[in-house]
Amino acid sequence: xxxxxxxxxxxxxxxxxxxxxxxxxxxxxxxxxxxxxxxxxxxxxxxxxxxxxxxxxxxxxxxxxxxxxxxxxxxxxxxxxxxxxxxxxxxxxxxxxxxxxxxxxxxxxxxxxxxxxxxxxxxxxxxxxxxxxxxxxxxxxxxxxxxxxxxxxxxxxxxxxxxxxxxxxxxxxxxxxxxxxxxxxxxxxxxxxxxxxxxxxxxxxxxxxxxxxxxxxxxxxxxxxxxxxxxxxxxxxxxxxxxxxxxxxxxxxxxxxxxxx
Ligand code: PEP
Numbered sequence: 001x002x003x004x005x006x007x008x009x010x011x012x013x014x015x016x017x018x019x020x021x022x023x024x025x026x027x028x029x030x031x032x033x034x035x036x037x038x039x040x041x042x043x044x045x046x047x048x049x050x051x052x053x054x055x056x057x058x059x060x061x062x063x064x065x066x067x068x069x070x071x072x073x074x075x076x077x078x079x080x081x082x083x084x085x086x087x088x089x090x091x092x093x094x095x096x097x098x099x100x101x102x103x104x105x106x107x108x109x110x111x112x113x114x115x116x117x118x119x120x121x122x123x124x125x126x127x128x129x130x131x132x133x134x135x136x137x138x139x140x141x142x143x144x145x146x147x148x149x150x151x152x153x154x155x156x157x158x159x160x161x162x163x164x165x166x167x168x169x170x171x172x173x174x175x176x177x178x179x180x181x182x183x184x185x186x187x188x189x190x191x192x193x194x195x196x197x198x199x200x201x202x203x204x205x206x207x208x209x210x211x212x213x214x215x216x217x218x219x220x221x222x223x224x225x226x227x228x229x230x231x232x233x234x235x236x237x238x239x240x241x242x243x244x245x246x247x248x249x250x251x252x253x254x255x256x257x258x259x260x261x
Contacts (some may be wrong), residue, residue: 137159
C-alpha cells in the first residue's frame with residue numbers, strides 16, 4: 001500500500017483477448033475467471049480486473065460479470081469519429097452504451113499492423129474520453145528502437161504525442177508494452193521496466209497529474225512465473241496481459257503474485 005503517499009491503489013490486471021475465442025470459449029473463460037476469483041478474497045483485496053474481449057463477445061462478459069464488481073468490461077479499440085459513414089468501425093459512444101468502461105488505444109498491433117499514428121491514437125483517446133470512457137493508452141519501443149539506444153525517446157514521444165488534452169489521472173492509464181516483448185516470452189530487465197515507468201510517470205507529473213494516482217501498467221509476456229517481481233515494483237501499477245489471459249488459471253495465477261497494494 002502506498003501509505004507514504006496516503007493513497008491506496010489496487011493493481012489493475014487487464015486481459016486483452018485480442019481476436020481470439022468463440023462464443024463457447026468466451027463463456028467458459030469468463031465463467032472460470034469469475035469462479036476462480038470469487039474464492040480468493042485476498043486477491044480481490046489487492047487487484048481489480050478489466051476484460052477486453054472481441055466486440056462480438058462483449059455481451060458474454062457483460063452478462064456473466066453483471067454481479068461481480070471486481071470485473072470491468074473493456075474494448076480493444078474504438079473509432080476516432082463519433083458516428084457516421086465509417087463501415088466496420090465501432091464508436092466510443094457505442095462501446096459506452098454497451099457497458100464498456102475502458103478502451104485500449106495505441107496497442108502496437110494497431111500502431112504497426114494498422115498503421116495508426118500517434119495523432120490517430122490521440123483522436124481515438126479523445127473520442128473515448130468524450131463518451132465518458134477511460135483509456136488504457138499503450139506505448140512501447142520496437143527491438144530496433146531498443147538496439148539503437150532510442151527506446152526512452154521513442155516511448156516519451158509516443159506518450160506526449162498520443163495523450164490528448166482531455167486526459168487526466170482519473171480517465172487515463174498508461175501501459176508500457178515493449179513491442180519485442182509482446183508474445184515473445186522475452187521481458188526487459190526489472191531495472192529497465194522501473195526506469196521506463198518512472199520516466200512515464202515523470203512526464204505525466206509535469207502535466208500536473210498527482211504522482212500517487214498515476215497508473216502505469218506493464219505489458220509483454222507476463223506469466224505467473226515472471227509476474228511477481230514485475231507486479232510488486234512500486235512503479236508498476238498492474239499488467240496488460242495477452243496470451244496468458246486466454247487461460248483462466250494462468251490469468252488468476254498472475255494476480256496471485258501481487259503481494260501488497
Ligand atoms: C499484449 O498484447 O498486450 C500483450 C501484452 O501480449 P502478451 O501478454 O501475449 O505478450
